[in-house]
Amino acid sequence: MEICTLCETADERLGEFIRSKKDLETSFHRKPRQNVKCGFGLQGVCCRLCANGPCRITPKHQRGVCGADADTIVARNFLRAVAAGAGCYLHVVENAANNLKKIATGQMDMELKGVRTLQMLSEKLGIEAQSESERASRLADMVMSDLYKPREQEMEMLKYMAPEMRYEKWSKLGILPGGAKSEVFDAVVKSSTNLSSDPVDMLMHVLRLGIATGIYGLALTNKLNDIMMGEPVLRSAAVGFRVIDPDYINIMPTGHQQSLFGVLLKRLGDEDVKKMAAEAGAKGFRLIGCTCVGQDFQLRGEHAEEIFAGHVGNNFTSEAVLATGAIDLVVSEFNCTIPGLETVADKYMVKQICIDDVTKKANADLIQYSPEKAQEIADKIIKEAVASYKSRRGRVSIDVPADHGYENSLTGVSEMSLKEFLGGSYKPLMDLVASGRIKGIAGIVGCSNLTAIGHDVFTVELTKELIKRDILVLSAGCTSGGLENCGLMSPDAVELAGDSLKDVCRSLGIPPVLNFGPCLAIGRLEMVAAELAQMLNIDIPQLPLVLSAPQWLEEQALADGAFGLALGLPLHLALPPFIAGSKLVTEILTEQLPDITGGRLIVDGDVKSSADKLEVIILERRKQLGL
Template sequence: GAKNLGIKLDDKSVSEIAKETAEKAMSLFGQQTGEIDLINIAPKKRQEIWRKHKVVPRGIDREVVEMMHRTNMGVDQDPENILDHAVRTALSDGWGGSMIGTEITDILFTTPVPLVAKTNLGMLKEDEVNIVIHGHEPTLSEIIAELADEKELVEYAKSKGAKGINVVGICCTANEVLMRQGVAPIGNFLSQEMAIMTGAVELMGVDIQCIMQSLGELTKKYHTKLVTSSPKAKISGAVHMEFQEINGLTLAKEIIKMAADNFPNRKGNVCIPEIKSDLIAGFSHEYIRYMLGGRFRESFRPLNDGIIDGRIQGIVAIVGCNNARLTQDKYHNFLTRELIKRDYLVVQTGCGAISTAKCGIMTPESMEHAGEGLRSICEAVGIPPILHLGSCVDNSRILTIASEIVMEGGLGDDISDLPAAGIAPEWMSEKALSIGTYFAASGVYVAFSGQPIPVESSEEVKKIMTKGWQEKFGGQLEYIADIDQLLDKVINIVQAKRKALKIDVKKERVLMDMEARRALQDV
């Protein structure tokens, strides 16, 4: 993290480096001129494209404020100019705020490594105090999850008639504590009301983003306490217990005790679905590099070679939300199954990752659904064909992985050369548009489905975001309503990339005798 922010380590202590890292990370938000340092993670060619089109972020907050000004009444009235700044603002998210969020969270709570966990509503427990943590800021939730096993608090819960304390999660806070502590994600965005309706949830603690407006009224119908912790996100009727860095431990204990105190108030109509699935999560870009190359030769070389020789046809990120206008998880799971069957390695974050996990195919056993080539790579390395990379903010890990694959060599000299694509099939949140935009501006083909993106009525804007961005950035963002057509388009795009790299024909593996090996050595 420190090196990426341009901090010189020299002979500094860990505390000194940590202080400088925190100060530099914070300064990028208020920075007004120049370039944010984190774009240096991207391939050199990509950086030059951004500079050429004047979309390199000068500072994270600056671009957001300027966007608000440009879209005020009577200011920027040229669609391409507005969209250029939308790109700049999105890049300040993906290569700025999100990258910082991932790096700092890894520093504070450790970089994830693979672990086995369980998911779905069946992870609620009838005889324990159930605490659901929900939102996108994991700091308080990490503390709650860690304290839930403390003897003093467990005994307190037992004094209220429960057998223990069960912490589970929803949305990206769930993904964060899953990746580091193995806490079960019981659902994604469209599962939050269902969790309360089981009658088994003593307390739901929420921070920010994707919190349904219905929760305040819904919890009144059950015994569930709804607790907000962010000063930026209060809810009428909820108990507000504001989190500050200095009161984390005290506040977490108070919340756990509040939940325990509520256990005797269950109304008797508890209905927990008997459904749960195993999953493997915790694939950071650092661990993937180690996993592929080993302790002493960490490298993306085996992955690059697998793509070059055709055993892996490409990499597709299936990310993003659920949408109430669609059957929950249907598109996520359809695309995931179809792509691994065709030898595409799938990486996932956010609600998309939880949807696949709930479906039970985020385990090595899902290898039976994978194509022969992908299966051979996964079996050799010991990974599932679908990799859970974390929360929505951890889409930055995908950017880093793409950059490292380029730097490893053999697959072009920019992200736009890679046989890769991104899909948000059930998008709902505005930030999904930001994520899609920074991936397109990074050189990736991005397809949205489900709910139309809010530019569909303008042919001119659609043309800019597809053909225009393709010419400028080597990537594009488009909406395709029909999911089968979307799948075909993604596959065609990736195959076109393979053809451009001249790796579209599978290389025949040749077994060499000793004489042939000696001839190679003599060359």
């Protein structure tokens, strides 16, 4: 491969490693070949819903065959994309609730590691029970019941989980969602052929999907996983390729559903399994973190120190991870499992297993997960990992760049661990903001893509620009994987911060960028924001808080964004979400939404200009609060 064909990456050592593999093809190689884009697709004005199409809207031909104009087509495409993203997150929370139910009823061999979270959440929801198992069972039932409610019936937990002022606002706007899965179902129906042609109504449905996504798919999934897999604990951890030890049988999970690995994690620590590794000539088993599920393992690393090696990188790092030759098995359960893994896995003789058919790969075995068979599935995975280790080691070259990443990245940050670190209250954080020592807070969240300048480039550069301006950054998503591998979550990153933020970070012993973990943890950022607003007796849109998903990638990110806009937060994107072809949709999201929810979409592909806009919003809100 020619060096010039490789797309740019903020992670220089990763780029060097990929370039060194002359016969390897990755997403980094394919991106430059796909630089020519369809202009109609970019603007969202292509419709292929019926046999009269695909229809393309132009200034000369302003309606499709059926009469749909650009506003209808763009809104319809946008709603359908957000519905798909919401459906993905609801799939995750549904499986998490099902696992919790099976653990609680003794049908799955796992203990509840986060009893404190269970007690706190049960108290908040008014769940009474005689035992922790009964409490967990009722909580799981409550989640599942809400997910399956009809659309005209409001979800029971919503009123308790949503910030009070936001709930009242959503109620007045008529955007409180009904049953979450019904909202997704009807969004697909509404966006089908010759049905809704009202862009405003479709955008209101987008907001309902955002609320359902945020409260259930994000916030509640975190809580359920904390109950099952353990609460995050602040700690320092190694990140990057350096965590991979070739002397172990290495299993790389990919996806978003950590609780599906709960029994496997437990089994890998059992003596009979350790003996299997030793007999195969390995020191033991290790789980290698990659994608969002790796971030979840890292977040809860305190509960898996013996087995979890560390987090290597985000979605577009995964192909290179296999190219080290040190991974023996990939176990996939959800997205961020890019199709490019298939060819790299074949090349390096890496066995692939999918445990949820939503992420089935063409050359992977499917072992469909069910909680009742979790131990049987775990044993099959272990057996396949041993067989793969035996068959491939010695037949593939091992090349792990041990100098990649950092040794001391701060992890384990959650809404609870951060509050405990601050002494049991967010007041110290608010005092720092009020005094101006921290100018404001920016959530840098979501995916990584290869189009906004390059792999993690916009994310890293925007983060540097914000911390230089004394704005504390909180990260959740694939952004975390990129930022930590570029050193921004390690102690030395304090040198990149503005003088005031630098002093704060030094006094607290923290980096200027805090790692909340996977994209699911966007729900944790909402919990922090809600509590800060409650402390000040204000609504979330009044906080000196901004959001950016600079390198959003997929439909789930659009559902995340819809939640942010429903919360009333300004949301920055480096790339437009395929809406530019509709003047009406663009105006509503960028200009009219502040008067509806308080939120606002900001699209800006320049790093400095984006930072300027976000800083101005923070300064305006400080002024409005008299700070």
